Amino acid sequence: MKRILSVVLVLAFLFCFGLPDHSMGADESTPDISPNRFVKSEKGIIYDSKTGLEWIVGPDKDTTRKRAKYWIKHLTVGGGGWRLPTQQELETLYQSELGSRNIDPIFQTTGWRVWASDKSVVGFLWFDFLGEYWCDLKESKDNRGFAVRSFK
Numbered sequence: 224m225k226r227i228l229s230v231v232l233v234l235a236f237l238f239c240f241g242l243p244d245h246s247m248g249a250d251e252s253t254p255d256i257s258p259n260r261f262v263k264s265e266k267g268i269i270y271d272s273k274t275g276l277e278w279i280v281g282p283d284k285d286t287t288r289k290r291a292k293y294w295i296k297h298l299t300v301g302g303g304g305w306r307l308p309t310q311q312e313l314e315t316l317y318q319s320e321l322g323s324r325n326i327d328p329i330f331q332t333t334g335w336r337v338w339a340s341d342k343s344v345v346g347f348l349w350f351d352f353l354g355e356y357w358c359d360l361k362e363s364k365d366n367r368g369f370a371v372r373s374f375k
Contacts, residue, residue: 259272260272260273260327261327261329261330263329264301266300266301267279267280267300268300268301269329269330270374271315271316273315274312274315275373275374276312276315276371276372276373276374277301277371277372277373277374278308278316278330278369278370278371279298279300279301279305279369279370279371280330280331280332280367280369281294281295281367281368281369281370282294282367282368283331283332283333283334283367284367285334285363285364285365285366286338286363286366286367286368287363287366288338288366290363290368291307291338291366291367291368292307292338292368294368294370295307295368295370298370304372305370305371305372306340306370306371306372307338307339307340307368307369307370307371308337308339308340308369308370308371309339309340309341310339310341310348310350312371313337313339313350313369314350316330316350316352317350317352324352325352325353326352330369332367334365334366334367335351335352335353335365336350336351336352336365336366336367337350337352337366337367337368337369338366338367338368338369
């Protein structure tokens with residue numbers, strides 16, 4: 224039993240602090256700072272021409288995953304159809320040394336982490352714009368909710 228617990232703890236540690244999958248990203252050494260990659264509409268919808276995704280940044284305050292999901296569930300901007308982003312979708316926003324949060328300033332957030340829809344063996348996940356760490360979190364400090372959908 225102790226051996227199984229040790230293996231589970233080691234795997235959880237490696238999952239939390241291991242490097243993320245970069246299969247969706249382009250050349251990591253040169254961030255895409257094209258002035259036309261992100262375009263923000265009057266309604267606050269941010270279109271990403273690189274991925275074809277649309278984003279809405281949630282309230283810029285500490286939030287739990289439950290509150291982020293509730294906000295997205297009731298989000299009707301642009302006709303609705305919003306959801307929590309996946310880990311890979313959030314990873315496409317990471318751009319080392321761009322803006323104050325390693326994310327395009329058009330996203331206007333003071334948080335460092337965004338809730339993801341994915342779930343690990345030990346809990347729910349978020350993406351950390353400090354350095355691309357995936358991990359579980361039970362607090363709301365510095366966590367934000369972003370809504371995403373495919374471009375219609």
